[in-house]
Amino acid sequence: xxxxxxxxLLCVLLIGAVPAAMAxxxxxxxxxIPAATGEPHAEGNExxxxxxMDLMRHDRDLTMREGNRKIDASLKGCFDCHAAKDGEGTIxxxxxxxxxxxxxxxxxxxxxxxFMCHRSTPDxxxxxxxxxxLVPQIPLKETDIQSVVAYLQQGASKTAExxx
Ligand code: HEC
Ligand code: HEC
Ligand code: HEC
Numbered sequence: 001x002x003x004x005x006x007x008x009l010l011c012v013l014l015i016g017a018v019p020a021a022m023a024x025x026x027x028x029x030x031x032x033i034p035a036a037t038g039e040p041h042a043e044g045n046e047x048x049x050x051x052x053m054d055l056m057r058h059d060r061d062l063t064m065r066e067g068n069r070k071i072d073a074s075l076k077g078c079f080d081c082h083a084a085k086d087g088e089g090t091i092x093x094x095x096x097x098x099x100x101x102x103x104x105x106x107x108x109x110x111x112x113x114x115f116m117c118h119r120s121t122p123d124x125x126x127x128x129x130x131x132x133x134l135v136p137q138i139p140l141k142e143t144d145i146q147s148v149v150a151y152l153q154q155g156a157s158k159t160a161e162x163x164x
Contacts, residue, residue, distance in 0.1 A: 030107075031103045031104045031106075031107040032103060033100070033103045033104065034084035034085075034098065034100050034103060036081045036082050036100075037081050037083075038080065038081035039081075049104075052073075056073045056075055075114060075118050076118060076119060076123070078100070078101075079100070079119070079120065079121055079122045080122055080123075082100040082101075083100070083122050083125075084096075084098050084099055084100045084103075086098055091122070091125050092121075093115075093120045093121055093127050094115040094120035099120060101114075101115075117148070
């Protein structure tokens with residue numbers, strides 16, 4: 001039922017944005033997606049709406065489930081163009097409901113854990129206290145990153161052993 005609802009909502013999202021006129025004048029019932037800067041995606045918005053979660057699929061999942069180390073998209077890179085601002089023109093972090101990644105997710109009740117570890121603003125923006133409050137151990141120290149990487153690699157070799 002939940003899956004069906006999500007699918008329906010996704011369709012609403014997709015259909016809602018097809019006619020160019022509607023994309024500019026989105027109904028108040030649809031999520032208000034912050035405007036982006038830079039070149040649009042060659043594959044188009046519809047493709048990205050549907051597939052962004054797979055394009056960014058984590059090392060963790062790719063290496064463990066498929067033994068694939070190729071990453072198609074950089075999460076940090078998203079905010080070079082998708083840096084949402086508040087009314088005062090300040091770039092917002094994932095803590096704000098105006099953040100790009102929350103525009104649709106809040107609408108469809110999806111929650112992601114990405115910003116426990118990854119930054120949610122472009123390079124150079126100080127995420128400061130609000131980000132630290134999200135997860136107390138932020139920012140990650142070099143040693144923390146090494147232990148995450150070691151953990152991921154350990155998982156990958158276990159999967160490889162299991163396959164033999
Ligand atoms: C070089 C700039 C740039 C980068 C980097 C970029 N985008 Fe985009 N993205 C755009 C533009 C421009 C649009 C079109 C926005 C519009 O139509 O209002 C867009 C549209 C989208 C859409 C559809 C939004 C809508 O209004 O329907 C999604 C989803 C999206 N991007 C996700 C991502 C993710 C996830 C990343 C990082 C992996 C990313 N983008 C990186 C520029 C970029
Ligand atoms: C244009 C709307 C839109 C934007 C903007 C958007 N998402 Fe999504 N995202 C969705 C929808 C809808 C789903 C749920 C799809 C489903 O469950 O079938 C989703 C699901 C996901 C998932 C999978 C979550 C899960 O539990 O399965 C990840 C990861 C994700 N998004 C990451 C991001 C990140 C990171 C950003 C910002 C860079 C972002 N999304 C921006 C619409 C969007
Ligand atoms: C437990 C911490 C942690 C969480 C949570 C996490 N990541 Fe990562 N992620 C890492 C580490 C560590 C790396 C490897 C370091 C690097 O390449 O910068 C990485 C690398 C990546 C990369 C490739 C590097 C890049 O340029 O972005 C992507 C894409 C990515 N993560 C996406 C995600 C997404 C999407 C989520 C949420 C669904 C997520 N991550 C959640 C720790 C995490």
